[in-house]
Amino acid sequence: MTPLYSQILNLLAALMLILAFAMLSQRRILSLIHLFTLQGLTVVCATALVAYITRQPELYYSAALTLVLKVFLIPWLLHRLIQRLRVQWDLETLINIPTLMLVGIVLVIIAFNLAAPIAQLAISIARGALGIALACVLLSFMMMITRAKAVPQVIGFLAMENALFFAATSATYGMPMMVELGIALDVLVGMLILGVFLFQIREQFDSLDIHHLEKLKED
Amino acid sequence: MPLLPLLLALPLTGGCILALWGGRERAPEINAFFSLATLLAAAALTVQIIESGPITVLQKQFFIDPLNVFLVALTAFVAFTTALFSRVYMRVELHHGRMTPRRMQLYHSMYQFFTFTMLLALTTNNLGILWVAMEAATLTTVLLVSVYRTPASLEAAWKYFILCGVGIAQALFGTILLYLAADRVLGAGGEALLWTNLDAVRGQLQPTIISLAFVFLLLGYGTKVGLVPLHNWLPDAHAEGPTPISAVLSGLLLNVALYAVLRCKVLADGALGEGFAGGLLIGFGLLSVVVAAFLLSRQKDIKRMFAYSSIEHMGVMTFAFGLGGPLATFAGLLHMTAHSLVKSAIFFAVGHAAQKTGSQVMDDIRGLVTVSPTVGWGLALGTLAILGMPPFGVFASEFLILTTAMRQLPWATPLLLLGLGVAFAAIFRRVLAMVFGTTTARRLPHAPALLPVFAHLGIALMLGLYIPPYLEQWYRQAAQMIGG
Structure with a gap:
């Protein structure tokens, strides 16, 4: 394993993290989809690179699958979706982006601390990557919490x-190929169901604002 | 060994066929027919496992042992009786104009696919596929929860989708970590995620990775079990969807999710020693019991109230499995069976009661016994059973769990009793008012389907009075496997 490859992989990991932060603070839905596509592309590059380093043909299939699904198919579906819902130029008002960023940084630190003992043990090429991946998971999670719109x-x-x-x-x-195929199928079906769902919500409430969906409270 | 492929192929074929013809007049019968066929396949498989012991099929991708064959049989049985109930219930809904033939098509097809995903989750040996099947189970039910297209049902379905989606993503991260630990021992490739392989080397798995993996897996699958504080989606999804779906969600899906947690717990116990996983389960279980009991007493909607009761009972089971040991695990499995049967029976009765009075609000439901004695008594008996009154099965299992807790974990017993007591007082008072008194109910265009209600209660009664030797043997074997 040459240090060069390892460095490229770390670079891609850093890119993932930057994209996650960019998505956290992006207010325009169209730009959000572009960022998502870029993120997919980063994953594809990383997968292909690992495939090349480890010479595992299975990983090339995985990269191809991700390319088709995350870079072409799903972004295309999203573009069509926002066109048909006429929300492509929508702006979302985000409360206090600097605070959001600060909380994001705290999340990254937590993620690195959680992943540190495991990264020590990982035989893999990029030790920092696991921590970054966990950080990205938490950042996307936070993005979902802070958004008020469905898309x-x-x-x-x-x-x-x-x-x-x-x-x-x-x-x-x-992961093993069969599992990855299953996950990909789930993501695709989930995406389609969500699409159907957005139309139903829109039809019912005349808006895609999630604040309408807060009638059922614990009482 | 063609039985297992048959078991999985039947609901899958049923789903495809009903996707085409699910809106027809006879579709409810076709749905029930496929569920019956699945039940027969499951029964045959069960007989085979009892005779010949655990097996693995198709290059070890699937495996059946006493633990999951018991859940397969339970799942197929409740899926069948629910299909019988749904035959009448959904016809009434169609008559009342809440369903259209198109929605019936979606409903029937997804019902079969849902059964398929649960059976797949139960029988697969691959922990990755287990995850895929659990996620697919969410996907198949999310459109069922929103099938009435009311604002409340859309909101419930959205919440269900997003919360379970996020939750289950944590489980995927846990699975990835598990794979990381596994390929250090078993080498890379498809074999490293097979549960039987992992179980064989569980003592050698890296403890640090496994402890983190288990936390993520518990958070992920625990969301689907409905453990507090991850339970938010559950009451909404139960209350707003069609009642047959509430019955299978409560009676089956929660079990399957708990089964996933148990499989992971066995591995975690092997790698970390007893205590870590068990402690987490005990904590989540107790919290669920107490919090759900107090939230339950504040509900106005009957289906929401029983949904909280499901959270409470899942908490009791989680607690029992957390205690570990053959006796508590035995009691946990018994509780799982009895709760599935009784809770789905209650939802059947509740469904008809709500149709008769045209409301799910408890204050609007009065005097069920006068207009329809069978629905009224079904609800009353079911409630007594779920509250743990003797001689029903829930009493036996709760008694066992409490006595074991008293010996192993004395401080937890008062908390458990508090939860059970609060739930008892709240539910009993409410149901009493609904069953007796003057009535507001009307007649339905189709006679209610009460055979499933009394069949379930009958079996629950039997479990409380007498457990047949083969069934006991089977529970013991399963308890041995997970409880050590």
């Missing part, structure tokens, strides 16, 4: 899936 929540959900794929690649050279 960004969905994108947060998908970004979390991306981060998990990245974790699988960097820590374990990818």
Whole structure:
């Protein structure tokens, strides 16, 4: 394993993290989809690189699958979705982006601390990558919590899936092929169901604002 | 060994066929037919396992042992009786205009696919596929929860989707960590996630990785079990979806999720020694029992109230499995069976009661016994059973769990009793008012399906009075496997 490859992989991991922060603070839905596509592309590059280093043909299939699904199919579906819902130019008002960033940084520190003992043991090429992947999962999670509109929540959900794929690649050279196929199928079906769902919500409430969905309270 | 493929293929075929013809007049019968066929396959498989012991099939991708065959049989049975109930219930809904033929098509097809995903989750040997099946179970039910398209049902389904999706993502991270630990021992490749392989080397798995993996897996699958504080989706999804779906969610899906946790616990116990996983389960279990009991007493909607009761009972089971040891585990399994049967029976009765009075609000439901004695008594008996009154099965299992807790963990007993007592007082008072008194109910266009209600209560009664030797043997074997 040459240090060069390892450095490239770390670079890609850093890119993942930057993209996660960018998504956290992005208010325009269209730009959010572009960022998501870029994130997918990063995962593809990382997977292909690990495949090349470890010479595992299975990982090339995995990279191809991610490319088709996360870079082409799902972003395309998202673009169509926001066009048909006419929300592509929507801006979301985010409360206090600097605070959001600060909380994000705290999350990253927590993630690194959690992953540190495991990263020591990982045989894998990029030790920092597992911590970064966990950080990306938490950041997408936070993005979902802070958003008030349905489409960004969905994108947060998908970004979390991306981060998990990245974790699988960097820590374990990818999951077994059958499992990855199953996960990909779930993500795709989930995406389609969510699409149907958004139309139902829109039809019922005339808006995609999640604040309408807070009638059922614990009482 | 063609039985297992048959077991999985039946609901899958049923789902495809009903996707085409699910809106037809006879679709409810086709649905019930496929569920019956699945039940027969499950029964045959069970007989085979009792005779020949655990087996693995298809290059070890699937495996059946006493633990999961018992859940397979239970799942197939409740899925069948629920299909019988849904045959009448959904016809009434169609008559009342809440369903359309198109929605019936979706409903029937997804019902079969849902059964398939649960059976797949139970029988697969691959922990990755287990995750995929659990996620697929969410996906198949999310459109069922929102099938009435009311604002409340859409909200419930959205919450269900997002919360379970996020939760289950944590479980995927846990699975990845587990794989990381596994391939250090077993080498990379598809074999390293097979549960039987992992179980064989569980003592050698890296403890640090496994402890973190178990926490993530517990958070992930625990969301689907409905453990407090991850339970938010559960009451909404139960209350707003069609009642047959509430019955299978409560009676089956929660069990399957708990089963996933148990499989992971066995591995964690092997790698970390007893205590770590058990302690977490005890904590979550107790918290669920107490919090759910207090939230339950404040509910106004009957299905929400029984949904909280499900959280409480899942808490009791989780607590029992956390205690560990053959006796507590035995009691946990017994509780799982009895709760599935009784809770689905209650939902059947509740469904008809709500149809008769046109409301799910408890204050609007009065005097069920006068207009329909069978629905009224079904609800009353079911409630007594779920509250742990003797001689029903829930009493036997709760008694066992409490006595074991008294010996192993004395401080937990008052908390458990507090939860059970609060729930008892709240539910008993409410149900009494609904069953007796003057009535507001009307007649239904189809006679209610009460056979499933009394069949379930009958079996629960039998479990309380007498457990047949083969069944006991089977529980013991399963308890041996998970409780050590």
